[in-house]
Amino acid sequence: MGLLIGKNDLCPCGSGIKYKKCCDGELEYLGTENYEGKQIIYNKIKIDSCRKKVMDLREKLLDSETKKPLSTSMEEGLALLRDSYLIFDDGASEFKKYSPCDKGCWHCCCSIVETAIIEAENIRSYILENFNESRKEQLSKKINDVSRFQPSPIQMSNEQVKMNYLKQSIPCPFLDDNYSCSIYPVRPITCRKHMVFSAKNLCVSGGRVCMYESSIINDTMINIVQISGNVYRDIFLKGGRVPVAKPLPSWFADGFSDLKISV
Secondary structure (H helix, E strand, O other): OOOOOOOOOEOOOOOOOEHHHOOOOOEEEEEEEOOOOOEEEEEHHHHHHHHHHHHHHHHHOEOOOOOOEOOOOHHHHHHHHHHHHHHHHHHHOOOHHHOOOOOOOOHHHHOOOEEEHHHHHHHHHHHHHHOOHHHHHHHHHHHHHHHOOOOOOOHHHOHHHHHHHHHOOOOOOOEOOOOOEOOHHHOOHHHHOOOEOOOHHHHHHOOOOOEOOOHHHHHHHHHHHHHHHHHOHHHHHOOOOOOOEEEHHHHHOOOOOOOOOOO
């Protein structure tokens, strides 16, 4: 999509230099404007670099000759997951300045949070390392309170189920008393990808919003599912039933000593 800016205009990067002498050829227009009427402009070179990193990471998940999934240890899987998050967040940072989303804005935190098993394990480890017993008990109580509203793994991708759940305005149990995410550093990709360019009042009223979309989102989600498959490969090969993904609270219905991996 062509950039809607003149070569003699000041560069959108904020350098104070004319565009033709600064980022000419590096910036592109997303094809829409944000809630303030600003053109959503991003650094094409940076985004292309992120896309390449995502695909390079995928190569690490497959045997170089057979292209079949590799068996991956939990430690390696968690490291690959964190790399996936870093790459994704780096790309998404190009667009955050155009979004009204900020700390304390929690309306999207009433959605079904589709969470891969490796992400759930990452969250479980974070909670065990950073939450005391009292805090874990409080969190378990919140999880139990919302458990009955959680759809099954099969239902959670149904658009009508998603909309019906969102209309109930059930806050995520991982929100703290200030409506901030208590597991923000390890939040799942479903949360990381949720970014809107429309006004906040549309999120509050349930109106149609303009959301961030990118091939990096889908490719990163594919990688995370593959990481899960690699780590739990032996169970799958033995015919064990391990859901690749479930609604976030459902993984911790039995507490944090282990994941609830049954369907």
